[in-house]
Amino acid sequence: xxxxxxxxxxxxxxxxxxxxxxxxxxxxxxEPSPPVNTIIASAAVQVHGxxxxxxxTLDNTFLSEVSALLQQGEPIVxxxxxxxxxxxxxxxxxxxxxxxxxxxxxxxxxxxxxxxELLDMDTEQIHFTPDADEALRFIGQPRYVPLWIQKPVRxxxxxxxxxxxxxxxxxxxxxxxxxxxxxxxxxxxxHHFTTTMTLTPAQ
Numbered sequence: 001x002x003x004x005x006x007x008x009x010x011x012x013x014x015x016x017x018x019x020x021x022x023x024x025x026x027x028x029x030x031e032p033s034p035p036v037n038t039i040i041a042s043a044a045v046q047v048h049g050x051x052x053x054x055x056x057t058l059d060n061t062f063l064s065e066v067s068a069l070l071q072q073g074e075p076i077v078x079x080x081x082x083x084x085x086x087x088x089x090x091x092x093x094x095x096x097x098x099x100x101x102x103x104x105x106x107x108x109x110x111x112x113x114x115x116x117e118l119l120d121m122d123t124e125q126i127h128f129t130p131d132a133d134e135a136l137r138f139i140g141q142p143r144y145v146p147l148w149i150q151k152p153v154r155x156x157x158x159x160x161x162x163x164x165x166x167x168x169x170x171x172x173x174x175x176x177x178x179x180x181x182x183x184x185x186x187x188x189x190x191h192h193f194t195t196t197m198t199l200t201p202a203q
Contacts, residue, residue: 040193058140075108075170
């Protein structure tokens with residue numbers, strides 16, 4: 001009789017140690033506090049004729065950390081969500097959601113060819129550039145993101161723009177992604193930014 005053996009994948013062999021680490025961390029952890037912004041420096045809404053666009057800018061210090069990861073060939077994925085609210089005039093009423101937008105982008109440096117791959121994950125459009133500054137702007141300074149307005153905009157009325165941003169290292173293994181999610185109680189780490197403004201609609 002011929003006996004055959006099957007070798008388990010390497011990540012399976014790591015599971016006992018990872019589960020033990022998880023139990024130690026969760027035992028010493030308290031309920032996580034609400035997320036605070038640590039990387040979004042600014043955000044705004046631009047009006048061009050009858051079209052509304054939103055934008056955001058990440059902190060330069062954080063972009064330097066992203067640049068260091070890219071130099072090692074680590075792919076980075078950024079997901080932005082924008083929400084525009086009409087500020088409530090009453091104390092008991094909620095702000096009215098006027099429009100929203102979402103974009104997801106992936107940035108990867110090809111070490112051999114020494115160029116950056118810029119991928120819009122919503123449209124699947126790919127662009128290549130050797131310019132590191134252009135690559136960082138693609139993922140850290142999104143511009144002219146269409147904002148779909150559902151209600152008429154009132155001139156000189158206060159509006160609130162809320163932005164959330166999630167940055168992920170696409171090269172991290174599945175096991176460590178799972179471990180990170182468990183440590184964070186299955187909630188992805190999101191950075192939040194809020195600003196109040198007035199808008200002037202097209203006449």
